[in-house]
Structure formats: structure tokens, C-alpha cells
Amino acid sequence: MAKNDMKQRVGAAIQTARKRRGLVQRNIADPLGTTVAAVGMWESGKNLPSTENLIKTAEILRVDPAALGRGEVVYLDDVGLADAEVISDPGPPPSGPMDVKVMGVTYGGDDGDFTFNGEIAGYVRRPAGIATVPNVFAxxxxxxxxxxxxxxxxxxxxxGRDPIPGDHVVIExxxxxxxxVGKxxxxxxLxxxxxxxxxxxxxxxxxxxxDRYAVKNLWRVIPLKELIGF
Structure with missing residues (x-):
């Protein structure tokens, strides 16, 4: 495998495991004595961590270090693993079919995964069935x-509407x-x-x-039939 491909695989594995553990980049950087920017470079595939840092990162994330070195994620336990990550902010829909924003970021945030730089990095396509639904996010x-x-x-x-029993939901x-960060x-x-x-x-x-008091938000997942307008 080409070195650049390995960087991408290892970086993606570290990022996925970190987010599913509900950690931010500083939770890895501080115990390793490195910087948030360095962890961000690993996750983006620009650099590979040293063998020592890779092993320590695996310990923090509670994943198998050998698998992590291959760009794979093998969890040593499944306690509290998150199911999803937010990739866009809630907000009123702008015009156009590609209008659910994915905001641009910079590395180096002290208290989160990243710092928003105010630029739009891209869009997630808004299906026709929810063209006029406000506060949709992906x-x-x-x-x-x-x-x-x-x-x-x-x-x-x-x-869309508030969730009711029978809906698929995202629990933050x-x-x-x-x-x-919350998972x-x-x-x-039910x-x-x-x-x-x-x-x-x-x-x-x-x-x-x-526990209802441990839940920050409860959102309904919009079903496919609504997304396509039925």
C-alpha cells in the first residue's frame, strides 16, 4: 500500500475511534505531550504518528494498536460508543438544492474537534421532499x-416535527x-x-x-419517503 494511502487510513481510523469515544483532539494531544494541530494532521492523513504515539493513542481510544497501525479500528470494549456525528448545523434553509451547509474548519480548537473558520466547505444535498422544512441538518x-x-x-x-414513538431518532x-463533546x-x-x-x-x-436528564437533544430522523416527497 502506498504511504499516502496508509496515512489516510490510519488518520481516518483514529478520527472514527475518537469520535465514537466522545473525545476531542485535545483529549489525545495532552496525554501525548503533543499539540491539537499535530493530532489534526494525523487525522487528515497529512502525517503519521510515531510508533510510540500510535501505541499511546490506541491506549487512549481503547482500540487494538496493531489494527490501528493498519488503518483499522478494533475496539477493546464497546462501552458508550457513539453512533453518529453531526456534520452540519441546524438552520433555516437557504435557496438551492445543495443547501445544507458543511462549515469549513481549522485545526487547533482548544475545547472541541475543530474551530469553525466561518467559511463554507461544502454542502449536503437537500432532497426535494424537505425543500421548505426549516432547521434541517445532516x-x-x-x-x-x-x-x-x-x-x-x-x-x-x-x-421537521418533534419525534413520537415509532420514529427513528438521534439522541444527543x-x-x-x-x-x-456529547455523544x-x-x-x-419506543x-x-x-x-x-x-x-x-x-x-x-x-x-x-x-436518562432523560442526560439527554441534550432528541431529533427525529426524516424517513426516506418524506425526503423524496411522498
Whole structure:
């Protein structure tokens, strides 16, 4: 494999594992005694970490170091792994078919994955069925917990009305620790009580409960039939 391809694979593996662990780049940089910018360069595939830093990064992310060195992610445990990452901000829809914004970023954010630089890096296409729906945003699916409904790498859209039982939802939780980001999970909403949100997971099949007071946001995933206008 070409060296540049290996850089890309290792960088993507580090980024995916970090985001699924609910960590920010500083959570890797500080224990390693390096900079957030350096971690950003690894994740973007511009540089490879040294063998020592790769092993330490694997320890922080609780993944197999040998697999990480091959650009693969093998989790040593699956405790609290997030299912999704937000790739656009909620907001009123501008005009045009490619109008769900993906904002440009710079490396070096002290308290997050990145710092917004105010520039638009690209767009996610807005399907015709939600052309006039405000406050729509997009997500990348990271895990296989909702296969066969949602596959890793798939782009899904959230917004529209408030979720009701039977909807697929994205649950954003508050961060576990200061300096981290909250994790997002894709599940099927079964019911809500005054203190709990009960959901269904497909893979492996399970019924899960979230503490309502640990949930920052609950968004409905817009189904395909609405996206295409039915």
C-alpha cells in the first residue's frame, strides 16, 4: 500500500475511534505531550504518528494498536460508543438544492474537534421532499448498530416535527466530562416517561434506556419517503 494511502487510513481510523469515544483532539494531544494541530494532521492523513504515539493513542481510544497501525479500528470494549456525528448545523434553509451547509474548519480548537473558520466547505444535498422544512441538518452514521436500516457511512437528515414513538431518532447526550463533546446515538423511539427515554437498537437487538436528564437533544430522523416527497 502506498504511504499516502496508509496515512489516510490510519488518520481516518483514529478520527472514527475518537469520535465514537466522545473525545476531542485535545483529549489525545495532552496525554501525548503533543499539540491539537499535530493530532489534526494525523487525522487528515497529512502525517503519521510515531510508533510510540500510535501505541499511546490506541491506549487512549481503547482500540487494538496493531489494527490501528493498519488503518483499522478494533475496539477493546464497546462501552458508550457513539453512533453518529453531526456534520452540519441546524438552520433555516437557504435557496438551492445543495443547501445544507458543511462549515469549513481549522485545526487547533482548544475545547472541541475543530474551530469553525466561518467559511463554507461544502454542502449536503437537500432532497426535494424537505425543500421548505426549516432547521434541517445532516449526520454521518458511524456505527453498525442500526443495520440494516442505516449503514456506516450513510448520510441521514434530521429535523421537521418533534419525534413520537415509532420514529427513528438521534439522541444527543451531554458530555461525560468537561472538555469533551456529547455523544450522539441513532435508535428507534419506543416510549418516554418523566425520567427515561426507551429506545430500540437493531444490531445486536436490544432495548435501551437513556436518562432523560442526560439527554441534550432528541431529533427525529426524516424517513426516506418524506425526503423524496411522498
Amino acid at each position: 449526520l454521518h452514521v458511524l456505527s453498525d448498530s442500526m443495520v440494516p436500516r442505516y449503514d456506516p457511512g450513510e448520510v441521514i437528515y434530521c429535523g 447526550t451531554f458530555p461525560d466530562q468537561e472538555g469533551q 450522539s446515538f441513532i435508535k428507534k423511539l 416510549r418516554r416517561t418523566g425520567s427515561e427515554i426507551i429506545v430500540q437498537q437493531y444490531n445486536p437487538p436490544a432495548e435501551l434506556t437513556f
